[in-house]
Amino acid sequence: MSQSIDSQFNQSQTHQPLPDQVSPTPPKPPLLEVRELGKAYRRYRNEMTRVASWFSAIKPEEETWILRDINFDIAQGEAVGIVGQNGAGKSTLLKMITGTLRPTEGYIRTHGRVAAILELGMGFNGELTGRQNVIHSAGLMGFTHAQIDAVIDDIEDFAEIGEYFDKPMRVYSSGMQMRVAFSVATAFRPEILIVDEALSVGDAYFQHKSFDRIREFQRQGTSLLIVSHDKAAIQSLCDRAILLEQGKVLQDGLPQDIMDYYNAIIAKKENDRVEITPLDGGQIQTRSGSGEASIKRVSLHATSGSPLDVVDVGQMVELRVNVAIHADLPELVLGYKIKDRVGQDVFGTNTWHTHQVEQQLAAGETLTYRMCFSANLGPGSYSVSLSVHSNDTHLTHNYQWVDHALVFQMVNMGKDFFLGSCWIMPTIECERQAAISSAPNESV
């Protein structure tokens, strides 16, 4: 991989927005070309045989293909999301693009420098000062002292850690370390930048600042490759997304389309399960209850009936709950509650409040509830808790209670930006009155 550092080196110091001359130029050759790319991990009978294979024609005992037949291009200034579940091959692909792993077959052609901010602070030494560590890591990136000297003041300014910059790094807070790490990783504008969206660079202020810098790079022509497990992030950040599944490009297209596809994959997996199981995200599901009735299946659907995992703000959705009755019951109430990421209740109700209590149920019966509502929620992750009980509260006769029965993502795909967990968009009117031209305003 050639590292043409010198050419972009001068530009990198201009942090002022460049005139919009870069993006609308006629189509340029792609910055990144991936062709027939494949990566296999080879297992030999023992490691001695592996060593022998370098000098002879010994074949590996087993080849495990992590990725195969990957083809795509990335144009200048494009932001491309790499989506896929754990083990789909995302990080292997990115390591090959960065150049730390070598492809087993096919090739990657890059035009310009590739930088990755996947894991910040690599090779930092606590005994060295921030400044020394900056010189060290920029050196590791292949820059000469002259190049580093030219940007070290920018790095210091960007990190905003004041006099700590010349103190040993062991006295830094983790946030400060991240600031320095991010500042040095992005001191020189790369042609291709690999970003882990979930990467935390400390406080919200710096998070915004660092994101502005990434956006600025993109305006100047840097292509972004954004990795994420978070489907919502891909939606809002990328022009395009590539869905990897079991080492193959399953789909390459607009983020919306990819997300629909992703939802379908997830749904397919979910349908294989008979019982409700805790969904991903590391949340612990608690179940309790006497068990006369149980919740068999929970799913979220679009009005068309197709299963959903990612929901647009304001979208009409249907929460479908199947309840099985195991004993004769006089009455049954179903309740549900939507909680946000940190467990705050956002909304909850039950069929007692809505005057829809089911009476006289017999063992063996099943009930299907369909709850349609408009998902007027803010972007983020939400979970649904469910309960079946006999009265207005689940405290008297609690048949079953399931926490985190379902987790879904809210994404703002087309609405105007807003904050919070609730979408209550106003219509805004503003009246202006001309200034009264007499005496200057001297009210206190």
Added chain:
Amino acid sequence: MLESLKGAWRYRQFIATSIRHELVTRFARSRIGGAWMIIHPLSMVLIYALILSAVLAAKLPGIESQYAYAIYLTAGMLGWSLFSEILNRCLGVFIENANLMKKLVFPKIALPVIITGSSLINNFALFIVILVVFAVLDHFTPTTLLWVPVLTAITVLLALGLGLMLGILNVFIRDIGQIMPIVLQFLFWFTPVVYPAEIVPPSLQAIIAFNPLFHLVGAYHDVLAYGHAPSLPALVGLTALGVALMVMSAMLFRKASPEMVDAL
């Protein structure tokens, strides 16, 4: 190999700062800092010179000093310590820097070069201390001192050639990292560092002569203890062996390089 040498050259400034940072961090937060660089080798030499000479006051043929044994010992230690330091550190260099190699692209060859650089600095400090102590003991061999850089170069060639090879193999076969300290122990005792070469029984002389370090340490003894030029055929042989090891390492490195990160 040319490729990696070019890479190392491109990273020369990084290599230089890395060596400096290694020294800085080693003495960080200690009150007298860099002075420890002298104190450590000095104490080692003094222990040998004073204590061992008092206990083992036996004179060695060829050295006119009551500190003959200590002089002999420190001369040999200069060569042995450089060899074993480079070898030991090269053995684990790729494994210790696994994380770095998995995340960043840089010439891997820079890592053993950094090790060699910092080992050379340590060795130089030891050499200076030895010279001072020798001067104090009134044992000075100025004419043959010019051989020391030559011997140092040969030692580096041997240690780096062997260390790189074992370091690469150690990534795949981790047992090497376990077995090498044992092998090094044997090697140390099969090399006349703490005992004079003459006490080895003639029947074993032929066997011990197969140990390249026997000749290397012998050359250090010639130059620093006995004050005469080392055996040229031995030096040529050692250089040839060193070059052969380096070439083999380079070939191995080229083959192993694509799979190295896979195995880390």
